[in-house]
Amino acid sequence: MADSTVEKVHCLIIGSGPAGYTAAIYAARANMKPVLYQGIQPGGQLTITTEVENYPGYPDGIQGPDMMVNFEKQAARMGADIRFGLATKVDFSKQPYRVQIDEEKWIEADAVIISTGASAKWLGLESEQRLNGFGVSACAVCDGFFFRGKEVAIVGAGDTAAEEALYLSKLCTTVHMFIRRDQMRASKVMQERVQKTPNIKIYWNTDTEEILGENKTEAVRIKNNKTGEVQTIKISGFFVAIGHQPNSDIFKGWIDMDEAGYIKTIPGTSKTNIEGVFAAGDVQDKIYRQAVTAAGTGCMAALDAERYLSAKGLV
Ligand code: NDP
Numbered sequence: 001m002a003d004s005t006v007e008k009v010h011c012l013i014i015g016s017g018p019a020g021y022t023a024a025i026y027a028a029r030a031n032m033k034p035v036l037y038q039g040i041q042p043g044g045q046l047t048i049t050t051e052v053e054n055y056p057g058y059p060d061g062i063q064g065p066d067m068m069v070n071f072e073k074q075a076a077r078m079g080a081d082i083r084f085g086l087a088t089k090v091d092f093s094k095q096p097y098r099v100q101i102d103e104e105k106w107i108e109a110d111a112v113i114i115s116t117g118a119s120a121k122w123l124g125l126e127s128e129q130r131l132n133g134f135g136v137s138a139c140a141v142c143d144g145f146f147f148r149g150k151e152v153a154i155v156g157a158g159d160t161a162a163e164e165a166l167y168l169s170k171l172c173t174t175v176h177m178f179i180r181r182d183q184m185r186a187s188k189v190m191q192e193r194v195q196k197t198p199n200i201k202i203y204w205n206t207d208t209e210e211i212l213g214e215n216k217t218e219a220v221r222i223k224n225n226k227t228g229e230v231q232t233i234k235i236s237g238f239f240v241a242i243g244h245q246p247n248s249d250i251f252k253g254w255i256d257m258d259e260a261g262y263i264k265t266i267p268g269t270s271k272t273n274i275e276g277v278f279a280a281g282d283v284q285d286k287i288y289r290q291a292v293t294a295a296g297t298g299c300m301a302a303l304d305a306e307r308y309l310s311a312k313g314l315v
Helices: 018-029 044-048 064-077 126-130 140-147 159-169 188-196 291-311
Strands: 006-014 035-037 081-083 087-091 097-101 105-114 118-120 151-155 174-178 200-203 206-212 219-224 230-234 237-240 244-246 277-279
Touching: 006 018, 006 097, 006 291, 018 035, 018 044, 018 064, 018 105, 018 291, 044 064, 044 118, 064 081, 105 291, 126 206, 140 151, 140 159, 140 237, 151 159, 151 230, 159 174, 159 188, 159 200, 174 206, 188 200, 277 291
Parallel strands: 006 035, 006 105, 035 081, 105 277, 151 174, 151 237, 174 200
Antiparallel strands: 087 097, 097 105, 118 244, 206 219, 219 230
């Protein structure tokens, strides 16, 4: 690796969702001269949602993409160096830590904040992507409110699907829940709650064939994978809750993770198993996954990084 391709920075932030930008705001204000690489989807998951009504400080709500533009502007105004580029490889064997960008350039950093987020898993249907944001969503807590008093469907059978079905059942007239096997993966207590909720209608052994509608979601076609029976159900919203994939692949082998790939942090901190490497946002959170919790942990990561760098005499 030629030295000319290496750039040295104090604080490197990987990822540009609420966690990354909040870390950048705090790090810039603490004079850590953060460099932030935005990754493949600048702004993160919020750029594929519509209206955000549950982020404090926006009494009239705000569009997800607009909110992320605001986050970015605020980080830039504080002095964060925000760049387009994807972290493709890391070497955390010794300090300063090395992170490769776009398979080319290497950055050397005294402190690294990982805020690469998670991606919702999708069924892979053409209609699902076409109607994403037009009745199709991967987040009931974000978008359920728009379907108050309406019929919706949800696919999935884990704890997330159970939690989201229960959440939707409080807002919607009927929640049609499609489960591909004859049992749920969710914890027993969640299964019981779902099955005892009168307006959640469970369809066992059921696959989603297509979501129907031109410019908005109007119905869904499902098929029983045991009997072959096909039916079409009128709905206004279709929620996909089949799991998330943390964007942590490049850190495997360096950073401790759980079996699903979520980065482990020391409880109550953003510290990982490697001193000087911190994690914030959805890449380390499979439970809450909210913009506001991601922003909160981004703040924690910048404060932890600042303490680490000042203890080393580096800022
Ligand atoms: P999981 O991986 O646990 O569950 C995903 C579900 O989606 C499974 O039921 C799976 O079906 C189903 N699924 C996957 N692919 C498809 C597909 N193509 N078509 C139809 N169904 C599909 O993900 P979760 O997000 O639910 O949970 C992730 C982790 O987070 C778990 O460990 C969970 O316990 C935890 N969690 C905890 C919470 C809490 O404690 N409050 C809240 C939310 C999550 P199948 O069962 O057939 O494989």
